[in-house]
Amino acid sequence: MQGKSIEYNDNRLALYCAQQGKCAITGQPLVIGDIHYHHKTRRADGGDDKYSNLVLINQDVHILLHAVHAETISYYLQKFSLNSRQKDKLNRPRKRLNLTLSNHKDFVVLKKI
Ligand SMILES: [Zn+2]
Secondary structure, three states: OOOOOHHHHHHHHHHHHHOOOEOOOOOOEOOOOOEEEEEOOOHHHOOOOOHHHEEEEEHHHHHHHHOOOHHHHHHHHHHHOOOHHHHHHHHHHHHHOOOEEOOOOOEEOOOOO
């Protein structure tokens, strides 16, 4: 990938293998061109491109993970109809971003990022 560090590129393949080609949140197969790399600790907060700071997820799941608008959250939650285990997996990184699972059916926005 152009403009990305070499370490980032090396980690992509290692992560793909470690996650057995599946989205870390939904468990759905990752499709080439639809794979996103979520930084557990944001670059803005000093997060790096190390293996331990990256996780592979589907593009739309990544949108949901960072979503702050109620309509966006509703749309993608409906689209994925996540079970409680998947919601838990989604909620963990959201917690790190100060976006937590609660009311509004499933999510409430605590803080914009
Ligand atoms: Zn992300």
